[in-house]
Amino acid sequence: MSQDTLFDKVWDLHKVSSLPGGSDQIFIGLHLIHEVTSPQAFGALKDKKLKVKFPNRTVATVDHIVPTDNQSRPFKDNLAERMISTLEKNCLQHKIKFFNIGSGSQGIVHVVAPELGLTQPGMTIACGDSHTSTHGAFGSIAFGIGTSQVRDVLATQTIAMNKLKVRQIWCEKKLSHGVYAKDLVLHIINELGVKAGVGFAYEFAGPAIEALSMEERMTICNMSIEGGARCGYINPDEKTFSYIKNKLCAPKNEHWDEALLWWKSLKSDESSIYDDVIKLDASKVNPTVTWGITPGQSIGINQKVPLLSDLSPNDQLIAEEAYEYMGFKPGQSIKDTPVDVCFIGSCTNGRISDLRVAAKVLKDKKVSNRVKAFVVPGSEKVANEAKQEGLDKIFKDSGFQWREPGCSMCLAMNSDKLLGNQVSASSSNRNFKGRQGSPNGRTLLMSPAMVAAAAINGKVSDVREFINL
Amino acid sequence: MNSEFTSPIGKILKINGKCISLIGNDIDTDRIIPARFLKCVDFDSLGKSVFEDDRETLKGKHPFDLVENKNSSILIVNSNFGCGSSREHAPQALMRWGIKAIIGESFAEIFYSNCIAIGIPCFTLKKKLIQDIQKYNNNKSLFLEIDLKNSLAKSNDFNFHLEIKESSKNMFLSGEWDATSTLLCKEKLIENKYNDLPYLKFNNLVI
Incomplete structure (x- = not known):
């Protein structure tokens, strides 16, 4: 059993009680909600005649269902309008802070909370969304929950949960030029598999992780769940602290010094004990692309779609399903695969640094005629910052559509959808069937840079051919 | 689909029912309930849309459409079932179709906890045994009587032990799987924690 890791320290600090049968009652320091997984939870509170226990510890925004072309109200989609108005009503009734469209701070919940300074080291953070693991980039323990648990957090600010084991993923050396956090996390999931993380929290560590910016670290932790780990985190350091400093909800004045002192005490100790440790060499990671129907089915840009015989028996069933669905032949190159749609956005890669890197590739270039390309900033703040830097103009000049913030085609709950068997090059997190x-x-x-390269060529390309090496 | 749906309530000691096999690893929650069906403010109408796209693709040959699987209530799956999104809509859709228990090689974590939270026990078995059951079930109907206390499944032809997390089992046996009231019992401890957490003192709560 792990000892003295950041996970152990934060878990122990938030433990309210031991429950019969071995699970723990854990206090949730920050609860984030959105329109899709909360309405039934508020409904259940009403049925049980319960109140929201600590309304000041829940923060709401709207992201999954928002249209990215025309956001004027009422939305054209009646069901989407019903969902946003239900959230508005629930937040008003229960006195929950809601960052609505036009507030200047609306956006994808996992983009919004860090940029407001709500996400801080040492917190427990829960949200009815599996990509809540994103917030672990700050050294918080953050995980996705279902609607019944959203109800429990609203009613009690706690949930019942079994303590996770801790696996350290030590990333040696550093990423090479033209290789990004997205490539590294896809590589990790490929190496370990999509279910290796079940029952574990992933601690990402080592020189390659320390070298990453906070936004890149969020990309890594975001996809922990794609490797089966409900929670992924990175020990906080100076980068973490300077990212948070001066954000709207960051501790101020004398509280800042107090917070800093406490945050520094949270890191996993030199002598921490892990349930498992995996080491890998980040310098060997190449620009990575998925070829299948799980995020674990990926290869380097110059590799070929694996043969059935290259795979372990456990991976063969899903590989056969993937060949058939994707239309790839075993042994075929992934490079030069024609693409129809290019999507830059999502809680994985919809932040300002993602837009900057894609814009750098697209500057003075044109999107291929065969491609529909669009960029959906992760939040209103990201969109505004991008506009100030002139990134929107670079995207538009290249032929990308510039959209309003939201989850958009990551999960296609709004009108941004693939048609038929179109192939999309996507900076999002899931390549599931029909996703x-x-x-x-x-x-x-x-990665967003690779999506930009694919948009220009109209086919899967190596972004390293576009940037100065 | 079960048209007379009622949510489970209280102690869950025994589950008797017909098995339905769904073969495949890594079946994600987007497949169980595609995202477009998440545009709802309650779970009531989800049952008919379970596996909608997979069923559409297989044109009547999906296990959830086969006549012989009508009124089944015990789902037999393979590895990493329910991976992906945290949407509780996935087990809610399965439950509203008629599923009362799931037996699989392994489950994704959030899906598993969602199942427990709504009263669907999830059991695990070794890969080989799951495959044997699915093979058997492919040729003839399999009715199981699951005894939760002894973690035992009985049928006409064979019996086997099921694995289930001790914490989950105890919740079903005691009827405390609907966690809210259990958690609320510790109200004083919750308030103490709220007052003691270091960051709640220095956090800038005014937003």
């Missing part, structure tokens, strides 16, 4: 809105649509996950 991007068409029951036979096909998704190739990659």
